Amino acid sequence: MEREEILKQMEEQSREDEFRVPPVILYPILRLNGQTNKFYLIEFDKEGNKSVAEVQRPLKGVILTSRRKLFSFTREELLFSNEYLGTKEEITLFRQNRKTKKVQRIDKGLEDPIREKYPNLKVQFVLYVLFRNKLVKLPVKGASLSHLFDFYREFSSGEHVFEYNTIFDSQEEESELGKYFALTFTKGEKLQLEDLKIAAEELNKLYQDEMLRQKYFKSLETVQETEEEVSETPTETPKEEDLEKIPIVEENE
Numbered sequence: 501m502e503r504e505e506i507l508k509q510m511e512e513q514s515r516e517d518e519f520r521v522p523p524v525i526l527y528p529i530l531r532l533n534g535q536t537n538k539f540y541l542i543e544f545d546k547e548g549n550k551s552v553a554e555v556q557r558p559l560k561g562v563i564l565t566s567r568r569k570l571f572s573f574t575r576e577e578l579l580f581s582n583e584y585l586g587t588k589e590e591i592t593l594f595r596q597n598r599k600t601k602k603v604q605r606i607d608k609g610l611e612d613p614i615r616e617k618y619p620n621l622k623v624q625f626v627l628y629v630l631f632r633n634k635l636v637k638l639p640v641k642g643a644s645l646s647h648l649f650d651f652y653r654e655f656s657s658g659e660h661v662f663e664y665n666t667i668f669d670s671q672e673e674e675s676e677l678g679k680y681f682a683l684t685f686t687k688g689e690k691l692q693l694e695d696l697k698i699a700a701e702e703l704n705k706l707y708q709d710e711m712l713r714q715k716y717f718k719s720l721e722t723v724q725e726t727e728e729e730v731s732e733t734p735t736e737t738p739k740e741e742d743l744e745k746i747p748i749v750e751e752n753e
Contacts, residue, residue, distance in 0.1 A: 525709060530555065530629065532644075532670055534680040541636070550723075559668040560688060561631035562695075563661050564703045570611070573598075573621040579606075579618060582713070583626055587611045593618070594641055622645040629666075635702050643673045644683035651685035662699055665691050 526544035533540060539555040564659065567583035578596040593607040593614055602748050605613060624647060627638040640648050655661060665688030670681040691699065 527628075528634055530559075530631060530636045530668075531640045531741065532681065532683050534682065537670055537672075537681040545585065549619060559631070560665050561636075562664070562691065562699050563666050564630060564635075564699060564706060565662075566628065567626045568611070569624045569626055570614065570621040571624060572618065572622060574620075579621060581614070581621075584611075584708075630699055630702050635706065638668070638683075640683060642682065644673075647671075647682060647684050651687070654687055662703065664688055674743040681751045 526548065529546070531542065532538075532539050539557070539559060540552050541555045542550050542552050544550050545731040550731040567585060568587075569583050570579070570580045570591070571579040575598070577598055579593060581591045581593050582593045586695055588612065590608060591614065592605055593609075595606045596603045607617070609617075611623075615725060622641070623645075625648065627640060627648075629636050629638050631638075651666075652661065653752070667686040667688050669684045669686065671684050673680055673682045
């Protein structure tokens with residue numbers, strides 16, 4: 501029996517995947533500052549320390565996939581979920597005490613029942629984008645979500661968002677709280693075959709990582725608390741980079 505066959509048999513019989521913790525991947529985060537109308541790229545080193553640099557327009561990238569995420573916040577606590585694919589996928593909800601910085605798993609379930617139980621939770625989309633030869637996360641919420649849904653409607657049957665470049669920009673919006681800038685999305689040129697191959701490779705890596713994450717979160721049978729602390733505690737509103745650094749195995753990005 502070849503070594504690979506032996507290892508495969510032992511892997512199945514040992515059931516080690518049920519106890520395997522998914523790897524921590526610190527994806528860079530591309531953000532639009534809604535007040536200054538500037539884009540920033542937030543990157544992390546191996547220790548989780550971040551660097552922030554402004555990114556000049558034009559911004560062009562390939563949207564490979566998207567995830568959903570729930571969050572809400574008060575002065576006392578921050579609620580947030582792991583990233584998930586759709587409303588029919590079971591999610592895990594966490595609570596962070598903003599004074600003690602402790603994080604606790606508090607609930608599991610589908611999106612609709614969870615949001616009924618915790619009505620202040622809001623939905624955020626996280627786009628995974630191949631941007632300037634890097635796989636980055638682009639958070640989308642509020643008015644930007646409406647622009648994203650309008651953008652998706654531009655694609656006819658048989659077309660795929662990931663086979664085109666997307667132009668990322670912004671436009672001014674106004675609400676009861678005043679003026680701000682929201683993300684906009686414009687369909688760009690179709691990818692050449694070589695670029696499509698690169699995009700496919702990146703999406704496959706992301707898919708394999710997602711399989712590990714799903715297996716891990718399905719294994720969380722009990723609610724338990726961790727003594728780990730976040731490196732930064734959000735003050736006014738939860739910034740995406742702060743949410744990503746909450747020390748949960750799946751979400752420590």
